[in-house]
Amino acid sequence: MTYDTTETERTPHPWRWRILGFLGVAQLMLILDVTVVAIALPHIETDLGASREALTWTVSAYALAFGGLMLLGGRLADLIGAKRVVLAGLVIFTAASLATGLAPSSGLLLGGRIAQGVGAALLSPAALSLVVTLFDGDERNKALGVWSALGGGGAALGVLLGGALTAGPGWPWVFFVNVPIGLVILVALIRLLPRQAAAAPRARLDVLGALLVTASTGTLIYAFISAGDGGWLTAVTGLLVVLAALGYLVFALWQRRAASPLMDVRLLARRPVATGTFLILLATALMIAVFFLGTFYFQHARGYGALRTGLLFLPVALATMAGANLTGRAIARVGARPLAVIGLLVAAAGMAAPAVSMHPATVVAGVSVAAAGTGALFVVASATALGQVAPHEAGIASGIVSTFHEFGAAGGAAVVSSVAAASLVGDTLSGFTRGFAAGAVAAGVAALVAAVLTPRKPEAFRKSRTTGA
Template identity: 55%
Template sequence: MTSHGLHPVHAAAPPARRWLALGLLGAAQFMLILDITVVNVALPDIGADLGLTRTSVTWVVTTYTLLFGGLMLLGGRLADLFGAHRVLYAGLATFTVASLLAGLADEGTLLIAGRAAQGVGAALMSPAALSIVTTTFTGTERHKALGVWGMLGGTGSAIGVLLGGALTAGPGWRWIFFINLPVGASVLILLPYALRGFRFIRSDERPDLPGALLITAATGAFIYGLTNAGDDGWTGGRTLLPIGAAVLLYAGFWFWQRTARQPLVDLRLLMRGAMPAGALLMLVATALLVGGFFIGSFWLQHIRGYSALSTGLAFLPIAVATIAGAHTAGRAIDHAGGRLVGVAGLLLAAAGFAVAAWWTSTLGLITGVSLAAAGLGATFVTATTTALAHVDPHRAGVASGVLNTFHELGAAVGVAATSSIAAGSLVATGATTAGFTHGLTAGAIVAVVAAAAAAVLVPAGKPPAGSVRHVH
């Protein structure tokens, strides 16, 4: 079984075309990951240009990651039913057209609608693309191909903040969406040639549409409640009612998955072994990292008066630290084990956020968040290794899909929570720094709590040889 339960692709094409297909699919996946962070640096300009409230600015980020993560497993099921290549083309076309609509938006509702359509397109495209990669290559070529694929997650997120700053300062924020058009069009034109000769096997399984709707609605209600907390308080009706509805919807999803004939998620897999620990770490690490990018962008532009380009460049040490932390942890886990590396990474993240909250200067922010990013990079590796090291090979694809879903939903939850905690500092240029300090302090507290959880939940000892290190 391949990623998300997809059935194999038989390659009857020359090796050159297989690698061309990987390059095109990698470019498309890179574009999807880029759009998670490329918007962060442009948010102050977008908000000012379109007259957006703090809540609307938050939804510009969270709508994309919510639908990307919430519908990703459904996208895998649809690829089973209709063929990975067909779902891939549909998702890529949807994402490309949605990028055009987002770039042309002249008010907040249209922009958020464009971001929603981008998320739907990404959820269709990403699992289908990974399925094609994993089933097109065999043996050592597959390891090389998946290694390339794994690097896209970290580098895409890191380059997103730099590219977002350059485009916003240059041709304008709309180009963070317009830049997707030539990439999407090129892949749509060239990929059919690269995949010519491949035979895609379809399944007779049916997609679990109710399950997908329940999990997406539950997370949407939860994020809506978190976002409202910044205006109504944590005990306000518009905060508690949506969060209560989310709890009920999550319970409904759990019940449905236990009774459905072809569930979206195999709950036995989700609760087996160390999978819950890995999923929790992935959720927390992504929430903290993307939340840090979000709060840092507003800090530098609202408080320090940085331009979008200067902000993007200022994030360079943070991006490098994330990649360095992941690389170091990949080696350290083989010697120290996942529990020690995970706990150390989260404690380093807590210390970094504490430094940024206490040292209220540009240097303090960059230094602190860079330390936090290095620790969170290590946590990503711990999460993937913990979740996938003991999964049966024929379930590895489905497990990867579950973990990727927690990654995207973590980004949405992180931005929503950070936006509410730092609400007082996000409303206007020159605002107080108190909200930013509260947001960073909250990040430190969450990281400490997660470290304590990791010390209990993550298995001791070294992972099996050859276990997965990176996934997105």
């Protein structure tokens, strides 16, 4: 394949839709890997003798590496070319998936998950860059709609796939399944992707910035996880939180001085962007909390099999997509503020139901209702954060939103694991009750915050409606 984008810049690539298909499947793998492992956690606990902390890090480590290095991956794609970064990320993710599935201990499993996150951080932003480059005009909007739809239901569908694989060939296949798919995509993209001219070294990579934000978030997540055993108000927990806060402060100061900063922190001072990132962080944390609590409740407390548990999450997947679709249709007419408040109140009501009654039917109904609310939040968050940025700021603003999405996943797993620790390691239901109650309270308080902070101007969303998570 010798199609050169530099020579035919305005000519549509003849295989662009085929390329989108392969890139879309690759992106779906990355999204699924946030939640596909959730259903396998009780089985990993049994086979590897993993502790509660190790199980929590199995979810959080991937999301942390993914989110912490994503902006660095996007910058690298700008400097050396998106094709090279996509292929490198795909190789790393595929190899790491094989190593994770073969891991004989929880320590090696966590190492594999971190490597998966590194590969995902390279692949995802570079793949999106290629989509934007290959398409133009109305076709670009259609292509981005397909891309967004993958995020809308991918996370929820991951639980279904995880249940089928865990109940069938076993939990290692949650990771092994990525290997043949990754190899097929790799071969196809090597042939299909256009050749790219070497990018001019306009800027250097802000490696220090990436390390600072990732280390600070990792410290905060470690504080959340350790609080499940040591307590929330201990000196150790407080010290870790203070260290994380200092790390974020140093990161912000470095971004103001760096010659080529990883992130324009001034964007976060803008009300729409700040509100959007807050909503995406909370929506993802609530979504992961639902999956984490639900999979342990059904398998650990009720003794259901992995496949049955996965099927019970089918209404959750459908509710997530329905909430996102209805909100995408209504946001231009109604505006972001009322939909943000409604979405959060729906999520709070859904999570309150299992907190009152832990009957399996109540849990399924409650988490499905909560999923509809979080599905709406994903749309409102993206539209709020990205609806009013200038064209030249769209890339970095999208990266910020995606980064907070992954940090929300990592933090959500850490917090709910500590709150529900008693039920994750024992035979009581009290931990599950506290976990769902904490989610309901968080969503309710956030609704009050969103009612004050979220912009209400519907005209900001009429020209560009965002319908993906």
